[in-house]
Amino acid sequence: MTNREAYIVLNMVSGVGTARFKALVENFGEPYKIFTQSIEGISRIKGISEALADKIIHWEKDIDLNAELQFAQMSGTQIITLADPEYPEILKGIYDPPLCLYVRGKLPDFSYNSLAVVGSRRATIYGRKMAKHLSEAAVFAGWKVISGLAFGIDAIAHQATVDAGGITVAVLGGGLSRVHPQEHVPLARSIIESGGALISEFPMKFPVSRQSFPRRNRIVSGLSQAVLIVEAGLKSGALITANLAMEQGKDVFAIPGHVDNPQARGCHKLIKQGAKLTEDFNDILEDYDFLPGFARMDEVNEESSEELEVSMPANMSEEEYQIIQLLQGEAKSFDHLAGATNIPVANLNGLLTKMAMKMLLIQHPGKIYSLR
Secondary structure, eight states: OOHHHHHHHHHHSTTOHHHHHHHHHHHHSSGGGGGGSOHHHHHTSTTOOHHHHHHHHTGGGTOOHHHHHHHHHHTTOEEEETTSTTSOHHHHTSSSOOSEEEEEEOOOOTTSSEEEEEOOSSOOHHHHHHHHHHHHHHHHTTOEEEEOOOTTHHHHHHHHHHHTTOOEEEEOSSOTTSOSSGGGHHHHHHHHHTTOEEEESSOTTOOOOTTHHHHHHHHHHHTOSEEEEOSOOTTOHHHHHHHHHHHTTOEEEEOOOOTTOGGGHHHHHHHHTTOEEOSSTHHHHTTSOOOTTOOOGGGSOTTOOSOOOOOOOTTSOHHHHHHHHHTSSSOEEHHHHHHHHOOOHHHHHHHHHHHHHTTSEEEETTTEEEEO
16 A cells, blocks of 8 residues: 555544544655554554554444545546645645645635635625625735535635636535535536636545534635635634634634624634725735735835836736726826727726726826826
8 A cells, every 4th residue: 555545445444534634644754654553552642442443443343445436537536645745735734734625626725815614504685795895806906716515605705716717726625526516516617617626635525514514614715815704603613713713823714794694703703803805806905915016105215206116917907907007196087098999888897897806006086097
């Protein structure tokens, strides 16, 4: 058995987990050596019973490793172990990182601009509107959106991200052989086709359960730099995700709601506990660096007569860059921008709205625009 196979098998043995895996490796060295030990030797390790030791040594009674590997390969699923270079570094920093990640699609770089958007399955019209708006704004600002593919806020965040041309990652509460809920199979497919990914720590055929969803939530927050709670009841899974994020040292943002809405009470509780009250995406951006190539306005020397030079970031279109250049030094009217760029009026309207959502410019009364 190789070390890679050992990771996959131990991930499939119920009751092992990251903490016990670390204890096993500390005692026996490399992972594959665990399977050369005796039941008595393994059961001497603190936290490992004789019954669990027996399951580890006689793993082939319940686990068909070759079938698991073949099933993953046939379905286009990549299995990434904790020891593989592809394993996200940000996830290694949580208390109990998964031993394995099953991935369909393409894993993005989680080291920057990764936002978890989660909330109630029973979202209100207001909650749906805010989830859509903030997910779109995240995309326009160059952020990736992570969620759990559940009904309600999760699905809205994923769909809004895909529709806006962004990258989104869905973390499932069961194996990738059967997407849950089944109603979201088309959404899952569109996530992959748009350059995102489906992720699970569970073996291919692992069924969803009440216990698997909280475990899923720690990965959602673990892959993110920040977590946004749109709507959440006091006993909701979204609140669990927020609490996990706080334990992991992540920034937590919460959208306020109506005081008589039960789905807003979780957000209000989080805000009282120190989560940042969030009305728009700028409230999140204030805690992070601006887009590459831009400086905060209060960092610009107002006494300097030199024009601020802005390099074109990779995630900016040529038309956006052209408008940025025209707005250097002074505000311009919509008509001026239309004439100077030769962009069709209908296209320019949408482009300026998008740039405002990306926090690149400000629209003033009379359709006057200036750099933010």
